[in-house]
Amino acid sequence: MTFRHIRSLAAFGALLAAGVATTGQANAKDLTLCWAAWDPANALVELSKDFEAKSGVTMKFEFVPWPNFADRMLNELNSGGKLCDLMIGDSQWIGGAAENGQYVKLNDFFDKEGIKMSDFIPATVVGYAEWPKNSPNYWALPAFGDVVGWSYRKDWFARPELQAEFKEKYGRELAVPKTFGELKDIAQFFQKREIDGKTVYGAAIYTERGSEGITMGVMDVLYSFGFKYENPDKPYDLEGYVNSAEAVKGLEFYKELYDCCTPPGHSDAYMSEDIDAYKSGQVALHMNFAFTWPGIHADANVGGEKSGYFPNPAGPDGAAYAQLGGQGISVVSSSEKQEDALAYIKWFAQPEIQQKWWEMGGYSALLKVVEDPKFATSQPYAQTFLDSMAIVQDFWAEPAYASLLQAAQKRFHDYVVAGQGSAKDALDGLAKDWTQVFDDEGKY
Amino acid sequence: MLKSSVDRVAEATPRAIANRMHGLSDRALAWLFVGPSIVLLLAVNIFPLIWTIRLSFTNFRVNRPNAEVEFVGLKNYLNILSDRDIWLTMQATAHFLIWTIVLQVLIGFTLAYLINKKFRGNDLWTTIIVLPMMLSPAVVGNFWTFLYQPQIGLFNYAVGFLTGADPSSFSMIGDVSLAPWAIVIVDTWMWTPFVMLICLAGLRSIPGSIYEAAECDRASKWRQFWTITIPLVLPFLMLAVLFRGIENFKMFDLVVQLTGGGPGSITELTSINLKREAFEKWRTGYASAYAVILFVTVFGLASIYVKALNKVKQR
Incomplete structure (x- = not known):
C-alpha cells in the first residue's frame, strides 16, 4: 500500500467519522x-x-x-x-x-x-x-x-312510529337498554328494517379473529353475566370460574346476538369495521371503544344529535361491567x-x-x-x-398474555362465528388451554 | 503463432494484479470466486436452519430473554404431532393445496391450449390473462374481501344474478362451508395464469413436424392430443405443479388478508398457525419444531416428486 493510498484512506475515514458525529448530534x-x-x-x-x-x-x-x-x-x-x-x-x-x-x-x-x-x-x-x-x-x-361502550341512533329511537311499534311488540319504551336482554330486543327490532328506503341492521359487535377483537367483545358480556377469571381465593384456579354456568349463558348470549342481529358478512369485524358500519348508517347499535365517540359526534352522517351513548348494560343478575381499553x-x-x-x-x-x-x-x-x-x-x-x-x-395482563389471548380468540371465534360445538365446550376448552399456559409458566 | 484467449487475457492483466495473483492455482481461484456465495449461503440459510433445529429441542421463548432455556428432548415434536388443532390446520392446508392445484392445472392447461392457437388478438388476451399474477397478494386479498362483501360485493351480486339467490343471504368468507372455497377461488384466479404460461412454453416447444408425421399416419386430433401433446407437455405441467405446490404449502399473505384464518379456524393454514405460535404466542422452541416438521414434509414430498419428474423427462 503506497503513501497515497494511506492518505486517501485517512481522508475517507475522517469524512466518515464526521458524518457519524453529525448524525449523532442530529439524533x-x-x-x-x-x-x-x-x-x-x-x-x-x-x-x-x-x-x-x-x-x-x-x-x-x-x-x-x-x-x-x-x-x-x-x-x-x-x-x-x-x-x-x-x-x-x-x-x-x-x-x-x-x-x-x-x-x-x-x-x-x-x-x-x-x-x-x-x-x-x-x-x-x-x-x-x-x-x-x-x-x-x-x-x-x-x-x-x-373502555368499551355503545353508541346508538338517537334519531331512529325518537321516531314516533318506531316507538309505537316497539311498545306494542315489547311492552316498553324504545329507550337506552338497561340489560343485555333489552339490548338484544332492540337489535332484533331494527334487524333488516327499512329506514328511509334503506335496509338497516341491529348491532355492530366485535367478531374479529386475527388479533384481539372477538375477545374484547365477548368479555364485555361474560363479565356482566358472572364470568370470573379465577378463584378469588386461589390464584390461577380456573375450573368452575372460567367455565361457570353463568359464563356459558353469557357466551350463548353473544352468539345469539351475532346470529340474530349483525349485518351480513360481519364475521371479522373489529374497531374500524364496526365504526364503518355505524357511520354508514347500517346499524342502530354500535359496540366500540370510547375513542370512537368524538369521531362519531363530529360525523356529518350520524354525528351531533343523531347519536347517543350508553355504557354496557347489566347482565341477568344486575351486574354490569365493561372491558377496559x-x-x-x-x-x-x-x-x-x-x-x-x-x-x-x-x-x-x-x-x-x-x-x-x-x-x-x-x-x-x-x-x-x-x-x-x-x-x-x-x-x-x-x-x-x-x-x-x-x-x-381487564383481560389477563400476565407475561403469557399473548398465549392466553390467542386461546380465547380461537375458542370464541370457533363457537360464535363458526358455530362449532357448544358454549360449554368452548369455555371448557378455554379453561383447559389457560390452565396449560399457566402450567407451562410454572404457576402450579 | 496464434495466441490463445487465455494468453491474451493474461497479457492484458495489469502487472500489479498479475503479481498479486501469481502462484494461485485454478482451484484456489475457483474458491476465491465461489467463496463469498458459500459464506452468504451458510450465513442466511444453513446456519438459521441448524439453529432452528437446535431451538426445536428447547423451551426457548424469544420474549423471555432472562428465562432459563431448558432442553426438552422430543417433547415439542410429540406435542405437535398429537395436537388435534394442528392436524385440523394440516387438513385445511391439504384441502387448499389439492383443490388449487387441480383447478389451476385444468384451467391453466385449457387456457394455454386455446391461447396456443393462432387467432386475432392472441397477444392481447395473453396479457389480460396474466394480469392477476402480477398483483401483490396482499392487494388481491384486500380487494377480494370487497368482492365477497354480501351487501356490495360484485361476486355476491353475480351469484345472485345467475342463481336468483339474495346476494346478502350468504357470506363467502364468513360461512364455515364457503370460506375454504373462497380462498381456493381467489388463489386459482391469481395463479392460474402462471400455470398457463408454463404450459404454453411446453406446447410451443413441441416441434410441428411431429404433428405433421401424425397427420400422415392419419392419427385423429384426439389421438394426437393424448399421444403427442400430453406426454410432451407433462414435464412442464409437473414443474408447474411443483412450483404451485411448494408456494401454496406456505401460503400466508393472501389468506390472512382474506379471512384471517377464520371463520373460527376453518381456513387457518399451517403457515398462519405457525406464525401465531412463533410471533403471537412467542413459543419459539415449539414453533421451531413445527417449522422443522413442515420443512421435512415439504422437502421430502418435493424430493419424491422431483424424482418422478426426472423419470417422466427420461421417457
Missing part, C-alpha cells in the same frame, strides 16, 4: 414515540408540539394500525430494538414488559417529580401502570383512558434517550396538558380533569365515559 434531540395508528394518535402529534417548543426536542412518531400493532411493537421490544424511546403499549403488555425488563420502572422518577398515581383514575393505574397488579410498582403513566405511556429500557423520554412524561402529566389532551380528543385519566364539574357536560359522551370507567375489568 441527540429526537424522541420517537410508538403507538397505534388511530385518531387519538393524531391528536397527540398536535399536543406534542407544545413539548417540542418548550424542550427543543423534536418528536418523531411511529404509528402502526391496530391489527398489526401488537405484532410489530412486541417484536420491537423483544428484540431490544432502539426504534421507540417512548411506548404507549397496550395494557395487557405490562406484565411481560415489566418482567422482561423492557420498560423502565418509574417509581423513583414519579417520587422525584412529585407525580402521584393517586391523581389518576384508579382503574387506569391498575390497568395501565402496575405490575404486579395492585402493588405500588409503576411501569407506565396512564396516558389514554378507554386504553394504554399507559412507558420509557423503553433499550432507549438511549431515557432522560428526554422521562422529560416528555413529566410534561405530559401536567394537569393543564391533560386538560388540553381531553379537549383535543384524548381521554385523560387524570382525576383533576375528569372530576371537574364541567367535565360530564363538556361532551355528549363524557358522562358515559365516566360511567363506563367506573365498571371496568
Whole structure:
C-alpha cells in the first residue's frame, strides 16, 4: 500500500467519522414515540408540539394500525430494538414488559417529580401502570383512558312510529337498554328494517379473529353475566370460574346476538369495521371503544344529535361491567434517550396538558380533569365515559398474555362465528388451554 | 503463432494484479470466486436452519430473554404431532393445496391450449390473462374481501344474478362451508395464469413436424392430443405443479388478508398457525419444531416428486 493510498484512506475515514458525529448530534434531540395508528394518535402529534417548543426536542412518531400493532411493537421490544424511546403499549403488555425488563420502572422518577398515581383514575393505574397488579410498582403513566361502550341512533329511537311499534311488540319504551336482554330486543327490532328506503341492521359487535377483537367483545358480556377469571381465593384456579354456568349463558348470549342481529358478512369485524358500519348508517347499535365517540359526534352522517351513548348494560343478575381499553405511556429500557423520554412524561402529566389532551380528543385519566364539574357536560359522551370507567375489568395482563389471548380468540371465534360445538365446550376448552399456559409458566 | 484467449487475457492483466495473483492455482481461484456465495449461503440459510433445529429441542421463548432455556428432548415434536388443532390446520392446508392445484392445472392447461392457437388478438388476451399474477397478494386479498362483501360485493351480486339467490343471504368468507372455497377461488384466479404460461412454453416447444408425421399416419386430433401433446407437455405441467405446490404449502399473505384464518379456524393454514405460535404466542422452541416438521414434509414430498419428474423427462 503506497503513501497515497494511506492518505486517501485517512481522508475517507475522517469524512466518515464526521458524518457519524453529525448524525449523532442530529439524533441527540429526537424522541420517537410508538403507538397505534388511530385518531387519538393524531391528536397527540398536535399536543406534542407544545413539548417540542418548550424542550427543543423534536418528536418523531411511529404509528402502526391496530391489527398489526401488537405484532410489530412486541417484536420491537423483544428484540431490544432502539426504534421507540417512548411506548404507549397496550395494557395487557405490562406484565411481560415489566418482567422482561423492557420498560423502565418509574417509581423513583414519579417520587422525584412529585407525580402521584393517586391523581389518576384508579382503574387506569391498575390497568395501565402496575405490575404486579395492585402493588405500588409503576411501569407506565396512564396516558389514554378507554373502555368499551355503545353508541346508538338517537334519531331512529325518537321516531314516533318506531316507538309505537316497539311498545306494542315489547311492552316498553324504545329507550337506552338497561340489560343485555333489552339490548338484544332492540337489535332484533331494527334487524333488516327499512329506514328511509334503506335496509338497516341491529348491532355492530366485535367478531374479529386475527388479533384481539372477538375477545374484547365477548368479555364485555361474560363479565356482566358472572364470568370470573379465577378463584378469588386461589390464584390461577380456573375450573368452575372460567367455565361457570353463568359464563356459558353469557357466551350463548353473544352468539345469539351475532346470529340474530349483525349485518351480513360481519364475521371479522373489529374497531374500524364496526365504526364503518355505524357511520354508514347500517346499524342502530354500535359496540366500540370510547375513542370512537368524538369521531362519531363530529360525523356529518350520524354525528351531533343523531347519536347517543350508553355504557354496557347489566347482565341477568344486575351486574354490569365493561372491558377496559386504553394504554399507559412507558420509557423503553433499550432507549438511549431515557432522560428526554422521562422529560416528555413529566410534561405530559401536567394537569393543564391533560386538560388540553381531553379537549383535543384524548381521554385523560387524570382525576383533576375528569372530576371537574364541567367535565360530564363538556361532551355528549363524557358522562358515559365516566360511567363506563367506573365498571371496568381487564383481560389477563400476565407475561403469557399473548398465549392466553390467542386461546380465547380461537375458542370464541370457533363457537360464535363458526358455530362449532357448544358454549360449554368452548369455555371448557378455554379453561383447559389457560390452565396449560399457566402450567407451562410454572404457576402450579 | 496464434495466441490463445487465455494468453491474451493474461497479457492484458495489469502487472500489479498479475503479481498479486501469481502462484494461485485454478482451484484456489475457483474458491476465491465461489467463496463469498458459500459464506452468504451458510450465513442466511444453513446456519438459521441448524439453529432452528437446535431451538426445536428447547423451551426457548424469544420474549423471555432472562428465562432459563431448558432442553426438552422430543417433547415439542410429540406435542405437535398429537395436537388435534394442528392436524385440523394440516387438513385445511391439504384441502387448499389439492383443490388449487387441480383447478389451476385444468384451467391453466385449457387456457394455454386455446391461447396456443393462432387467432386475432392472441397477444392481447395473453396479457389480460396474466394480469392477476402480477398483483401483490396482499392487494388481491384486500380487494377480494370487497368482492365477497354480501351487501356490495360484485361476486355476491353475480351469484345472485345467475342463481336468483339474495346476494346478502350468504357470506363467502364468513360461512364455515364457503370460506375454504373462497380462498381456493381467489388463489386459482391469481395463479392460474402462471400455470398457463408454463404450459404454453411446453406446447410451443413441441416441434410441428411431429404433428405433421401424425397427420400422415392419419392419427385423429384426439389421438394426437393424448399421444403427442400430453406426454410432451407433462414435464412442464409437473414443474408447474411443483412450483404451485411448494408456494401454496406456505401460503400466508393472501389468506390472512382474506379471512384471517377464520371463520373460527376453518381456513387457518399451517403457515398462519405457525406464525401465531412463533410471533403471537412467542413459543419459539415449539414453533421451531413445527417449522422443522413442515420443512421435512415439504422437502421430502418435493424430493419424491422431483424424482418422478426426472423419470417422466427420461421417457
